[in-house]
Amino acid sequence: MRLFLNLEFNLNPLLRYKSLKVSGISEMQNKIIEVNNLEHNYGDFRAVDDVSFYVFEGEIFSFLGPNGAGKSTVINILITLLPIQKGTIKVDGYDLATQPEQVRRSIGIVFQDETLDRDLTVWETLEFHGRLYAIPRNQRRQRIDEMIQLVELDDKRNVRTRNLSGGMKRRLEIARGLMTRPKVLFLDEPTLGLDTQTRMRLWEYLKEVNEEGTTIFMTTHYMDEADQVSDWISILDKGKVIISGTPLMLKNALGMDMISLETSDDARAADILKILDVVNNVKVTSKGLVVTINSDGTHCLPVIMDKLKGSDIGITSVNLKKPTLDDVFVHYTGRELRNDSAERMTSRMLSRGGR
């Protein structure tokens, strides 16, 4: 929490406003999801503990966390599959507790596991979905065509979903989630179990959709994915939001940037840099200097270079290594996320059907 406040002060809070970055000053962005003091218990187990956050319209918001962190519980409450036990939620201006029907009409969902009827064709799957949402016939048929085109399944129109590849199934599910033109698209582990190439293609569609104005709320445990696509990330662990920010803010906040330098006089350079406030540690190695700094490297680097130049030390090579989201996660939870996700795949396989 303390860190969250620091971030708001230290870093430009306007980074939170996507449209400001793009189109200069514009209207304040609309909070499309507002969650306040959400709590959820399964018997004695507290799965979600006083979670509050909001999502701005038009952004890609990621919930990052290991298995059992409470991600799925939060998303299941948001998509109206679990009742609210404690706290308040507003989606698209509607109170989830009292107006679930309106919320349902405002959202689209891509579920974590496959949720396709294997005996229906691609077209029938979308037709069924459109009818569930009572989209009038003509409009429905038109959107089905659009969606099938968007996710490039034209030639699979009349193929039963059991005969589609994993990536095609996911694309169909995304098409299904989008065909009701939702304000918010919920993606629960959208690329779980897909190969890198398929994941990248899926994100091409999703980014397109996002650029056309659909807010995306997703849960994932793929760090790189969250890092690359998210406008805002909340890290959840043991039912609590540990930290939130843009990917850049989160990584910078660790203040563990490392700068590798090759200079004309490493020993003297080390002496000069050691006394700087921003520098935590300087190591002289056979390949040059490794400088660990305590704040944002992108801002420190020019200072360091000026300092060395001012002392007539020539610089032959510079490399700045930023911490990854993995580092961020380890820092705040004391655990690796990767191990958790590997465990989780196995436990998912073992517990299939017992959910």
Add this chain to the structure above:
Amino acid sequence: MTMSSEFLTIYWRDMLRFFRFRALLFSSLVQPALWLALYGAAMSSNFSRFTFALTIPPGDISVSYLTFLGAGVIALTTLFTSLFGGVSLLFDKNWGLMREIFASPTPRTHIIIGVGLSGVTKSILQVVVIMVFGLLIGVEFFQGYSIFETATAILGILVFVAIFSLGFLFFSSAISMSMETPESLQGIITLLSLPLFFASNALYPIDSFPPFIQYLSLLNPLTYLIYGLRYFAIGTDFYAMGYHYSYDLQQTIVAFLALVFFCVLMFLLAWRVFEKAIVT
């Protein structure tokens, strides 16, 4: 919005699947016919050995065992088809498809009604097949009826079948929704279907039962369905296996109302289960 018809969506998908699986479609239609043909033929030749000795007042109608059994086979087929009619919900739940439906604006009552209607459609198809097949192998339904009377009788049979089927489909949906695995569902349904099956007049006259079972059979919806079926298919006054049967319109209406009551009760049960159900 006021005239929402999402239940037709559920119905549409169920029917699509029903007609898509030719093998299932075929077996569900042929099985009852086989039942009638094999069990009926075997038993009726057995029964005819001693029913010959029974005397029937002159001028009265005596019907063959096959004819008596015809109505029973219709009833039992409808019972079993309907009892298992909700199983698709359990599969939808376990395969995650129910999440799509539950998270959509489609009201949950529409799921119950959609599944119910598709089950009724299947039952009616089966009953039509049984009746046509039965008439071919010598079931003497609609004897001495005019065309108009026959049409009315068929309609009456289908209405009885529909309401009975609907009741058990609601019941089946309620159980399916509360169960975790198909195995436990099958166990429960088998356990329930046996007493329903035997404490009824589907296969043999109820008058020869011990009083306890006769009493029990009054609580059995199957009894009321069969009453209606025989009233429409055979007539108001006949002998079967030496027992005198006299059915009248008034009692038939009572039987129908009993089935409506059962159906409403089961709908309320299913509604309650669905409203409370959490699928994640």
